[in-house]
Each structure stands twice: as structure tokens, then as C-alpha cells.
Amino acid sequence: MAIRGSLKEASLPDVLQLLSMGKKTGCLSVTHRNNFGSIYFDKGKIAYASIVNRRDRLGDILMKSGVITQEQLEEGIAAQAHERDKRLGEILVDRRIITRDELHRQIRLQIEEAVYFLFTWTQGTFNFEADIRPEEQDFLVSINPESLLLEGARRVDEWSLIEKKIPGFDIVFEIDRKRLADSGVALTAEQEIVVPLIDGRRDVASLVDETGMVEFEVGKALYGLVTAGFLHRVGKTTRATDSGAPDARVEEHRNLGMAFYKAGMLDECVREFRRVMELRSTDVQARFFLGLVHVRQGKFADAITDYQEVASSRHAKAAVFHNLALALEQMGRWDEARAALQEAVKRGGSSDARVLMGLGVLHLRAGRAAEADAALMEARPLFSQKSPGAVWFHYAALAAALGGHLDKAISLLTEGTQTHPHSATLFNNLAVALEAKGRADEAKVAAENGLHEDAGLPQLHKNIGDLCYRAGQLDDALEAYLRAVKFNERLGPDVWRKLGNIRLKREEKDEAIKCWEAALALDPTDARLQANLETVRGQL
Numbered sequence: 001m002a003i004r005g006s007l008k009e010a011s012l013p014d015v016l017q018l019l020s021m022g023k024k025t026g027c028l029s030v031t032h033r034n035n036f037g038s039i040y041f042d043k044g045k046i047a048y049a050s051i052v053n054r055r056d057r058l059g060d061i062l063m064k065s066g067v068i069t070q071e072q073l074e075e076g077i078a079a080q081a082h083e084r085d086k087r088l089g090e091i092l093v094d095r096r097i098i099t100r101d102e103l104h105r106q107i108r109l110q111i112e113e114a115v116y117f118l119f120t121w122t123q124g125t126f127n128f129e130a131d132i133r134p135e136e137q138d139f140l141v142s143i144n145p146e147s148l149l150l151e152g153a154r155r156v157d158e159w160s161l162i163e164k165k166i167p168g169f170d171i172v173f174e175i176d177r178k179r180l181a182d183s184g185v186a187l188t189a190e191q192e193i194v195v196p197l198i199d200g201r202r203d204v205a206s207l208v209d210e211t212g213m214v215e216f217e218v219g220k221a222l223y224g225l226v227t228a229g230f231l232h233r234v235g236k237t238t239r240a241t242d243s244g245a246p247d248a249r250v251e252e253h254r255n256l257g258m259a260f261y262k263a264g265m266l267d268e269c270v271r272e273f274r275r276v277m278e279l280r281s282t283d284v285q286a287r288f289f290l291g292l293v294h295v296r297q298g299k300f301a302d303a304i305t306d307y308q309e310v311a312s313s314r315h316a317k318a319a320v321f322h323n324l325a326l327a328l329e330q331m332g333r334w335d336e337a338r339a340a341l342q343e344a345v346k347r348g349g350s351s352d353a354r355v356l357m358g359l360g361v362l363h364l365r366a367g368r369a370a371e372a373d374a375a376l377m378e379a380r381p382l383f384s385q386k387s388p389g390a391v392w393f394h395y396a397a398l399a400a401a402l403g404g405h406l407d408k409a410i411s412l413l414t415e416g417t418q419t420h421p422h423s424a425t426l427f428n429n430l431a432v433a434l435e436a437k438g439r440a441d442e443a444k445v446a447a448e449n450g451l452h453e454d455a456g457l458p459q460l461h462k463n464i465g466d467l468c469y470r471a472g473q474l475d476d477a478l479e480a481y482l483r484a485v486k487f488n489e490r491l492g493p494d495v496w497r498k499l500g501n502i503r504l505k506r507e508e509k510d511e512a513i514k515c516w517e518a519a520l521a522l523d524p525t526d527a528r529l530q531a532n533l534e535t536v537r538g539q540l
Contacts, residue, residue, distance in 0.1 A: 003128040007032070012119055013152060015126055016145040020044045027132040029263035032124030034252070036259045039115060040134050046143040048134040049114040052259045059088055060212025061106050061113075062098065072097050089139065108141045112148060113214045119152040120159045120216075127265055135262075155216055162219045165226045169205040169215070173198055173222065173231045180230045190221040203237040250279050257289060266293050284310050288320065295327055303327040311340075318349030325358055338362040353382035361395055369403035390420040397429060401436075409433050417449070424454035431463050440467055458487035462495050469498055478502045493523040500532075509536055 003015070012030065016039070019028065023044035030037045040048040059076070062068045068076075076092045083091060089103045098106075134140065175198040187195065193211050202210070208218045225231045257272035270293050276286035291306035307324035310316055321344035328337035341349070341359045349355035356379035363372035376396045380388055388396075393416030401409040413430035420426060427450030434443035444467045450460045465480030481499045484491055500515035516533045520526060 007124045020145045026130040028128045030126045032121040036256050037118045047140045049111045052255050107139045119156050162223045170203050170236045172203050172235050174200040174234045190217050194221045300327045300330040318344040318347045322355050353379040372399040387419045390423040422453050424450040424457050428460050458484045458491050474502050493519040
């Protein structure tokens with residue numbers, strides 16, 4: 001179930017309540033201007049939440065709560081440089097700086113703060129995709145959304161006041177330190193942390209980063225100082241927008257683009273990667289992702305342009321040529337697609353099962369069964385799973401059959417149906433191969449097994465009809481053919497021709513004429529059928 005909408009029409013708390021009541025599992029993606037957040041649900045409970053380009057504050061939260069010291073945080077960060085596959089929290093637990101229970105409590109706090117911040121977004125869009133789970137997150141939680149709504153509502157109310165004084169995170173403030181000192185007012189704990197950093201150069205976003213506090217706490221602290229007259233605005237920070245843009249700015253758009261891509265928000269993804277290209281025109285990774293998006297959007301010509309540009313680099317990897325081949329294949333440019341895959345093999349793709357399987361499929365399209373068989377067999381041991389997918393068995397068996405090795409095709413399809421017992425297509429292909437070997441009874445069993453998996457596959461009904469037709473079981477054949485054409489009226493002239501033959505034998509001449517007319521509509525060149533049709537018409 002996908003749920004999309006605008007935050008102007010439905011508030012985020014309302015959406016959370018809907019997902020909670022429905023006990024949904026999946027990812028709620030929220031976008032606001034150049035910001036992107038995600039809230040993951042597991043059976044209606046919040047399992048994880050994050051905001052792209054918002055600094056991970058776990059270390060800051062641990063320090064602020066007194067769980068670790070500055071020295072311990074620095075020790076953990078230093079260790080992380082040598083153990084990049086581990087998160088900071090896991091390192092701190094391994095070094096017994098904190099307990100796992102304490103880490104869980106702090107991660108829960110981190111997730112709650114992310115949700116509270118998302119509550120402040122009143123504009124933008126949301127998109128829920130079912131059955132999507134967090135990637136590479138070691139610690140998940142289980143939070144009832146309702147437990148966050150009351151505190152979230154309070155913060156939203158306060159934030160609406162704060163925004164009147166602090167309309168953006170790019171605002172720069174200057175502080176009247178003499179007036180503050182002369183006033184003798186008592187500062188809050190948050191203001192004690194913020195005040196030393198206000199220098200007329202740092203913007204609000206910088207203060208958030210450097211204090212380690214969340215946006216709400218910094219905003220509340222500044223709001224009090226502004227209201228009391230101790231702060232005044234001196235301007236805004238500016239961001240570079242040329243090809244020499246800082247890496248941080250490029251990475252900001254790249255991260256957003258990746259997040260939008262994972263959430264299936266493709267138009268937003270294109271916008272962010274195009275901004276990367278505007279900032280750094282030579283960024284091949286951004287061009288590569290634009291190609292991925294264009295493929296998912298069905299814009300294969302655009303994808304080809306993207307991948308050809310990336311492929312022009314002498315450092316282009318096999319994946320680039322593989323994706324280029326897929327786009328070319330969709331456009332019917334078989335020879336160019338095959339050449340792209342052959343180049344992918346040269347660039348390291350010889351150990352990639354997808355590349356070799358793609359090459360095998362293109363050899364089949366060109367009628368080169370032997371080359372197809374060789375490529376597909378070479379791909380088999382390279383799949384990450386113990387056994388290839390159903391698609392591989394389909395093409396491998398087809399290559400074997402077209403190469404004259406029907407026994408091999410049957411062996412492959414038998415193995416395929418055992419490995420993928422829910423693939424109706426493999427059962428259908430097995431039935432055809434067994435029938436071709438004269439093993440009609442086994443063929444019928446295979447076709448019936450396929451129907452158990454997908455009763456709506458018209459080719460299976462036709463194959464059962466053919467088996468019954470050849471065995472002289474015309475009533476059974478009639479029922480099977482009628483089911484076949486019910487699912488697909490344009491299945492082929494052969495099924496209509498046989499339907500007409502059966503109707504004629506049953507003395508149902510009007511129905512026979514209708515069936516043969518349907519057959520001729522699909523194949524007007526069948527002169528023998530045309531003659532039969534004229535003969536029967538003359539008998540009426």
C-alpha cells in the first residue's frame with residue numbers, strides 16, 4: 001500500500017496515527033524544501049527515524065546526558081576510523097564505555113528527537129511505501145507513535161513562535177555581551193552553551209552542529225535571547241553555487257538524491273542529482289544515478305545518453321556498460337546492447353552473473369543458441385545465492401532446447417521447478433519440453449502444477465488443451481481452450497483454429513465459423529482455413 005500526499009492537506013501527526021492504527025510496516029518518507037526525513041514502521045510501531053544531512057548526534061547526546069566524557073567520545077571516533085564497518089555506538093559498547101542497554105536508551109532518544117523535528121515541517125510531501133526496512137541499522141526500537149504526539153504538539157506550538165524570531169537556519173546573530181552581563185539575568189543551561197558561540201559569523205545551523213543540541217533546544221535558547229533584546233540579526237550565510245562548490249554542498253545534494261531514490265521519489269531524485277551536476281559537471285556518480293532514475297521512469301533514450309557519457313571515461317566500470325546494455329535492449333538496439341555487455345566483461349564483468357546472463361539472453365535474441373548456452377552456463381556458479389533465480393532457468397532451458405538438447409532443457413526445468421516451486425512459467429515450459437519428447441502424461445502433470453501456482457496464465461490452459469486435443473479428449477480440450485482465450489483473446493490463431501475444429505465435430509457450425517473468423521483475424525494468410533470456412537458457410 002502506497003500513501004502519498006501534501007503536508008498542507010494532512011499533518012504528519014495525522015499520517016502517523018493512520019499508519020499506527022493500520023499496524024503498517026514500511027517507510028514514511030517526508031520532504032520539505034531541501035530536507036528529507038524517514039520514519040520506519042514495524043507493525044504500526046516506530047522502529048527507526050533519521051533526517052538526511054542532519055549530523056548524527058548520538059555522540060553529542062551521550063555526552064550531554066553525562067553517559068560519556070569528551071575524551072571517551074574522541075576515543076570512539078578515533079577507533080571508528082579503523083573500523084569503518086562499525087557504528088560509533090557499537091564501538092563504545094565493545095570497549096565497555098557504555099552498556100548496550102544505555103546505548104538503546106540513547107538511540108531511542110535520538111529517534112524521538114528526529115520525529116519531533118519532522119513534526120515542525122508543515123509544508124512538503126510525504127510518501128509511505130510498505131515493507132521497506134532500515135538499511136544497516138544495528139539497533140531498532142519499538143515506539144508507539146501516540147506516545148510522541150503530545151510532546152510533538154507542544155513543540156510544534158512553541159516552534160511556530162520561535163520561527164517568528166528565527167525564520168531560518170541560515171540566520172546569523174550578534175550578541176550584546178555588555179548588556180547581557182549588566183542585566184544579571186540567569187541563563188538556561190542551553191543558553192549557557194549557545195552564548196559563547198554567537199560571534200556574528202556562525203549561522204543557526206552552525207550553532208546546532210557545534211553545540212550538539214537538537215534544533216528545538218537551540219531555537220528555544222535563541223528565541224529567549226532575541227525576545228530579551230540581547231541578540232540582533234546581522235545577515236544570512238551564503239552558499240557557493242559554482243563548479244568550485246565545497247564538497248559538503250555537493251554531498252548534501254547527493255545524499256538527498258540517494259534518499260529520494262530509495263524512497264521511490266524519482267522526480268525529486270532527478271532534481272537533486274541535477275543540482276550536483278550544476279555544482280560539479282564532471283561528477284560521474286551523479287550522471288550514473290540519473291541513468292538509473294531514467295530507466296525506472298521508462299525514459300530509456302535519456303538513460304542511454306547518461307550511460308554513454310559515463311562510459312566515455314576510461315575508468316568506467318562494468319556496471320556502467322551493463323546498465324547501458326539494459327537500456328539499449330529496451331530500445332530494441334540488440335547489437336549495441338551486446339557490444340556494451342562484451343565491454344562490461346572486459347572491464348571486470350566476467351565474474352558478474354548478471355552481465356553474463358544478459359549476454360546469454362542477447363545471444364538468444366540473435367539466434368545463437370550455442371553462444372547463449374555457454375554464457376548462461378558460465379554465469380551459473382557466480383550467483384550469490386546457492387541456486388540461480390527462475391529467470392536464469394527459463395533462459396538456460398530455452399538455450400538448450402534451441403540448441404537441440406531437449407533432455408538438458410528438461411533436466412534444467414525440472415531442477416528449476418524444484419528450486420522455484422511457485423514459478424508457473426517454469427512449469428509451463430517444462431510441460432512444453434516434455435510434450436516435445438512424447439511424454440504427454442508427465443507434460444499434463446507439469447501444466448496442472450503450473451495452474452495451481454497461477455490459474456490466470458493463458459499459455460498453461462492452451463498447453464493442457466493441446467494435450468487433450470491430441471489425445472482425442474475433445475470436451476476437456478474445449479474447456480481448456482475456452483479458459484485460455486478468456487484470459488487472452490489474441491493468444492494465437494492455432495487455439496482458435498482448434499476451437500473451430502472441435503465446434504464443427506460437435507455440429508456447432510455457427511460457433512465453428514466464429515472461431516475460424518477469429519483465427520483468420522490473427523493470421524489472414526491461412527488459405528486452408530479460409531477454404532474450410534467457405535465450405536462450412538456454404539452448408540448453412
